[in-house]
Amino acid sequence: MKKQRKPYVTEKTGRLYYRMTWLDGNRRRERYIPLPNDEDSADFDRAYWAIRSGTAEILQEAPRTSWEALIQSYRASRAYRSKKPGTRKKYDSVIEQLREKNGNKDVCKVTRAQIRAIHEKYAHTPRKADHQLQVIRLLLNYAKNELDWIQTNPAEGIKLFGSQKEWQPWPDTLQNAFVKACQELGDDIALMAYHLGTGTGQRPGDLCGMKWEHYDGEYIAVLQDKTAERLWVYCPDRLRRFLDGQPKRGAYMIPKNLTQPLGYDALERRFRKIRTAIGKAADGHVMHGWRYTAAVALAEAGATDAEIQAVTGHKTAAMAQKYRRQAAQRRLSRQAQMRRE
Missing domain, CATH: 1.10.443.10 (Intergrase catalytic core)
Structure with missing residues (x-):
């Protein structure tokens, strides 16, 4: 017999989420908060009940200069909306990861070491690593030049891995x-x-x-x-x-x-x-x-x-x-x- 899931737990693209819904005036809103994938683990129980009780860190009020606020502002900007659909789709693949992992965190507190660590994490796939860095750099430039949140961009100057002989025709x-x-x-x-x-x-x-x-x-x-x-x-x-x-x-x-x-x-x-x-x-x-x-x-x-x-x-x-x-x-x-x- 299939085990029944806890209330509000749902699965999307192979991952488990806590699904929150609420009314904003007459509009129905929803939010998916990631959970550990092992439903029988202690980590899952802790994360689930922290969300349900409202004590989870991810539910705490985000600062005005959060990644979530930056992403929303950038996506509403002409700089983003004027890009081709294919380009926006590629940007979104990185942006959604940033939103999920860092949505409530303060953009102003991000360090060069943290950005370099993200870049190095994907070193085995150089093109993916460079794409991650380029999108982060773009968002932080927007925070610096358009929103005046930061004075310097900590992603500037981090060297890309560059071409890894990936564009060679096949003999x-x-x-x-x-x-x-x-x-x-x-x-x-x-x-x-x-x-x-x-x-x-x-x-x-x-x-x-x-x-x-x-x-x-x-x-x-x-x-x-x-x-x-x-x-x-x-x-x-x-x-x-x-x-x-x-x-x-x-x-x-x-x-x-x-x-x-x-x-x-x-x-x-x-x-x-x-x-x-x-x-x-x-x-x-x-x-x-x-x-x-x-x-x-x-x-x-x-x-x-x-x-x-x-x-x-x-x-x-x-x-x-x-x-x-x-x-x-x-x-x-x-x-x-x-x-x-």
């Missing part, structure tokens, strides 16, 4: 190894993501949003999350043959179930499992590299900047020019060395 040998590993492990979803990524040149997050109804046998209508624009991307022959041979397991090409897509984080976990199976040869290569693989292949085939942009959706020609320079360097290197023979 043919590694692509073949990835396909083989997917087949050996029976991971049709990772294999689908690979073919969509190298075939359309789109960002991994955008691959997750592709529906079967977006594919007409020649083109895929891609809605780019970063730009909020719809692109019609022509599918090369290899991708068309692959898609035409796949069963439809749901509305999405990369499905979680019949009606929902698999999320980026779940897809990346599958990707890492395949990369581990390949071994050292795959070190330093990431899913985003499939986008670069497609762009470099286009450049090597002689595509113009405008043609590359029509596929990848880049707003400026700068990246397309970079791909063409890489392709030209490889071709010219061969020509130069052939002269020696």
